[in-house]
Amino acid sequence: MSKVWRYGDHVDTDVIIPARYLNIADFEELAEHAMEDIDLSFAPNVQKNDIIVAGRNFGCGSSREHAPMVLKVKGVKCIIADSFARIFYRNAINIGLPALEIGKEVEKIEAGDELEVNLTKGEIKIVNKGIVINTKPLPEFVQKIADCGGLINYVKGEN
Amino acid sequence: MGMTMTEKILAKHSGRDSVSAGDLLVSQLDLILANDITGPPAIDEFEKIGRPVFDKDKIALVPDHFSPCKDIKSAEMCKRLRDFAREHEITNYFEVGRMGIEHALLPDAGLIAPGEVIIGADSHTCTYGALNALATGVGQTDVGAAMASGTTWFKVPAAIKVELKGKLPKYVKGKDIILTIIGMIGVDGARYQSLEFCGEGISELAMSDRFTICNMAIEAGAKNGIFPVDEKTLDFLKGRVTREFTAVSADADAVYDREITIELDKLVPVVAYPHLPENVHPVSESTGIIIDQAVIGSCTNGRLEDLAQAAEVLKGHKVHPHVRCIIIPATQEIYQQAMKLGYIDTFIEAGVAVSTPTCGPCLGGYMGILAHGERAVSTTNRNFRGRMGHVDSEVYLASPYVAAASAVMGRIASPEEVIK
Ligand code: SF4
Numbered sequence: 368m369s370k371v372w373r374y375g376d377h378v379d380t381d382v383i384i385p386a387r388y389l390n391i392a393d394f395e396e397l398a399e400h401a402m403e404d405i406d407l408s409f410a411p412n413v414q415k416n417d418i419i420v421a422g423r424n425f426g427c428g429s430s431r432e433h434a435p436m437v438l439k440v441k442g443v444k445c446i447i448a449d450s451f452a453r454i455f456y457r458n459a460i461n462i463g464l465p466a467l468e469i470g471k472e473v474e475k476i477e478a479g480d481e482l483e484v485n486l487t488k489g490e491i492k493i494v495n496k497g498i499v500i501n502t503k504p505l506p507e508f509v510q511k512i513a514d515c516g517g518l519i520n521y522v523k524g525e526n
Numbered sequence: 527m528g529m530t531m532t533e534k535i536l537a538k539h540s541g542r543d544s545v546s547a548g549d550l551l552v553s554q555l556d557l558i559l560a561n562d563i564t565g566p567p568a569i570d571e572f573e574k575i576g577r578p579v580f581d582k583d584k585i586a587l588v589p590d591h592f593s594p595c596k597d598i599k600s601a602e603m604c605k606r607l608r609d610f611a612r613e614h615e616i617t618n619y620f621e622v623g624r625m626g627i628e629h630a631l632l633p634d635a636g637l638i639a640p641g642e643v644i645i646g647a648d649s650h651t652c653t654y655g656a657l658n659a660l661a662t663g664v665g666q667t668d669v670g671a672a673m674a675s676g677t678t679w680f681k682v683p684a685a686i687k688v689e690l691k692g693k694l695p696k697y698v699k700g701k702d703i704i705l706t707i708i709g710m711i712g713v714d715g716a717r718y719q720s721l722e723f724c725g726e727g728i729s730e731l732a733m734s735d736r737f738t739i740c741n742m743a744i745e746a747g748a749k750n751g752i753f754p755v756d757e758k759t760l761d762f763l764k765g766r767v768t769r770e771f772t773a774v775s776a777d778a779d780a781v782y783d784r785e786i787t788i789e790l791d792k793l794v795p796v797v798a799y800p801h802l803p804e805n806v807h808p809v810s811e812s813t814g815i816i817i818d819q820a821v822i823g824s825c826t827n828g829r830l831e832d833l834a835q836a837a838e839v840l841k842g843h844k845v846h847p848h849v850r851c852i853i854i855p856a857t858q859e860i861y862q863q864a865m866k867l868g869y870i871d872t873f874i875e876a877g878v879a880v881s882t883p884t885c886g887p888c889l890g891g892y893m894g895i896l897a898h899g900e901r902a903v904s905t906t907n908r909n910f911r912g913r914m915g916h917v918d919s920e921v922y923l924a925s926p927y928v929a930a931a932s933a934v935m936g937r938i939a940s941p942e943e944v945i946k
Contacts, residue, residue, distance in 0.1 A: 377713060377714070377802060379908075379910045379911075381890075381908070381910040381911065381912060381913050382910065382911055382912065385890070385912050385917075386889040386890050386891060386913070387890050387891070387895075387912075387915075389563050389591075389592075389889075390592055390596070390597060390599035390600045390603065391599060392566065392599065392602065392603060404911055404912045404917045405911070423714055424713060424714040424717065424747060427713060427714065427747065428649065428908060428910060429648075429649050429889075429908075430564065430646075430647055430648055430649040430651075430663040430664060430665055430666075431563065431564065431665075432564070432567065432647075432665040432666045432667060433567075450714065450717065452714070452717065452747060453717065453718050453747070453749055454649055454663050454664060454665060454744075457664060457665060457668065458664075458665035458667065458668075461665055461667040461668060462665075462667060506550065506681075508550045508679065512679075517667070518667050518668065518671050519571050519574050519575060519667060519670065519671060521671075522575055522671040522674060522675055523574070523575050523576075525675065
C-alpha cells in the first residue's frame with residue numbers, strides 16, 4: 368500500500384529541487400531538499416513506495432534530471448498526474464521512474480488516500496474509497512526503454 | 527499530406543519521406559549540448575555505455591550556470607566537464623574568458639544552421655528555432671546516450687501555427703510578444719507541441735527578438751519554437767556558418783492543431799507577475815509595484831540589441847537609490863561590442879553593476895540573490911517561487927526596456943516615463 372503526497376497544478380522543477388542546491392553532486396544529499404519550497408514535511412517524512420499525485424503540467428520548467436532523480440532516490444514508487452511537462456516525462460522514463468498521465472481522473476485521489484498501483488496492468492486502486500482507475504499502457508517504444516531498465520541500457524544493447 | 531517545418535526536419539533526419547504528429551522515430555543529431563550542471567551527470571551516463579564519443583565536433587560543452595565557479599562544489603563540476611572535454615578532444619568546449627551563456631553563444635559561434643537538429647541538456651535549447659533549426663531540451667541521460675550514438679528518439683509534436691501580422695509599436699519587443707502569447711495560451715498551452723511562427727509580421731523582428739521568442743517557447747510547455755528563414759536570418763548566418771545547410775518552410779497544406787493570430791500593432795509592454803510566466807499584465811497597470819533589484823541579461827535577453835535598449839533608457843539617468851541594477855552581457859563578444867558602443871560606460875555612470883557572462887542570478891545561483899520579501903524585475907524567463915533566491919522573494923519578468931526603466935524609477939515603469 369502506498370501513501371499519497373498530493374500537490375496541485377504546475378509543480379515546477381525549481382520547487383522539486385531548487386537550483387540553489389544544484390552544486391551538490393551527491394544525489395542522497397541533494398534529495399534531502401526535495402520539494403522543500405512547497406512542502407517542508409516531504410523530504411523528512413516520505414517513505415519508500417509512497418506516491419506523488421498532482422494536477423496539470425507536473426515538472427514544468429528546467430530540464431534538470433535531478434528533479435525526477437531526487438524523487439526516485441527518496442523511494443517514490445511512481446508519479447500520477449493529470450499531465451506532465453514533456454522534458455520531465457522524458458527524464459522520468461529514461462531513469463526508470465514511472466509517470467502515469469491520467470487526466471481529470473486524478474481529481475478522485477486526495478491527500479491521505481491509500482493506493483495500490485499495478486504498473487504492468489496500468490491499474491490504480493484507491494483502497495479506502497473502493498475506486499479503480501484504469502490508465503493507458505505506456506507506448507510500445509517507451510515500454511522497450513523501460514524493459515531495458517532505462518535509456519542507457521537500451522543504447523548499450525544497440526551495439 | 528503537407529508538413530510543418532518541424533516535421534520536415536524530423537523526416538529528413540530519420541531518413542523518411544514524410545512524418546506526422548504522434549510518430550515515434552530515431553533522429554540523427556547535428557549538435558548535442560550540456561552545461562556545468564547537466565554535463566557531469568550526462569558524462570556519468572555516457573561512461574556507462576563504454577563507447578567513444580560519436581563525433582568530437584558535434585558536442586558543445588559550456589560551463590555557464592555557476593561559472594566562473596562560485597564555490598568548491600561548482601568548481602568540482604566544472605573540472606569534471608573540462609577534464610572530459612580534454613580527454614575526448616571536444617572541439618566546442620568554451621572555457622571561462624571565452625564562454626558565454628550557452629543559448630546566446632552557440633548561434634553566435636556558428637554552431638547552429640537552418641534545418642539542423644540540436645538537443646541540449648537544458649530546457650532553453652529551444653532558443654535555436656529562431657534560426658530555423660529543430661532544437662529542444664532533453665535530460666542528461668538523453669545527452670549521455672546521444673554523445674555515444676549521435677541519435678535520439680522523438681515523438682513528432684503536433685503544431686500550433688502562430689501568425690504574426692502588422693507592425694511592432696515603439697518599445698514593444700520580442701519579450702512582450704512571447705509573454706503575451708504565454709498569457710493567452712497558458713504555461714501548458716503548447717505542451718508537447720511545436721510553435722510554428724509565420725506571417726509578414728516576422729520581417730519586423732530582429733534576430734534578437736526571434737531568439738527571445740523561441741527561448742520562451744518552453745514556458746508555454748512547447749517542445750520547440752521555429753521561424754522560417756528570411757533576409758535577416760541569412761544576414762545573421764553570414765560569416766558565422768560556412769557549412770552547407772537546407773532551410774525548411776511549411777507546406778501550404780501542413781496540419782496544425784490550432785492557429786493563433788497576433789496583431790503586433792495592438793501589443794503593449796507587459797510584465798509577468800510571480801510565480802508563473804502566464805500571469806501577464808500591461809506595464810501601465812503595474813506601475814505601483816516597488817522593486818529592490820533589476821536584472822538585465824540571460825539567454826532570453828542578454829544580447830547586444832537588449833543591452834542597446836537598456837542603454838537607451840539609462841543614458842543620462844541614475845539607478846534609483848533603493849535599487850540594485852545588474853547587467854550581464856550574454857557572451858564575451860557581446861560584452862566587448864557593448865564596450866565599444868559605449869553602453870558599458872552608460873551603465874556604470876548610471877550606477878549599474880556589470881558582470882562577466884554567467885547565468886548567475888537567473889537561476890538563483892549567485893551574483894544577485896534575493897532576500898526574504900525582496901522583489902526583482904528581470905529580463906530572464908522564469909519567475910517560479912524561489913527562482914532568484916529566497917522562497918518568499920518575487921520575480922517579475924519583462925523586456926530590457928521595462929527592466930531598465932524600472933531600475934531608474936524604483937518601481938515597475940514603462941520606458942516612456944524615462945526617455946523623454
Ligand atoms: S540564463 Fe537562465 S534560463 Fe538561460 S541557460 Fe542560464 S540559467 Fe538557464
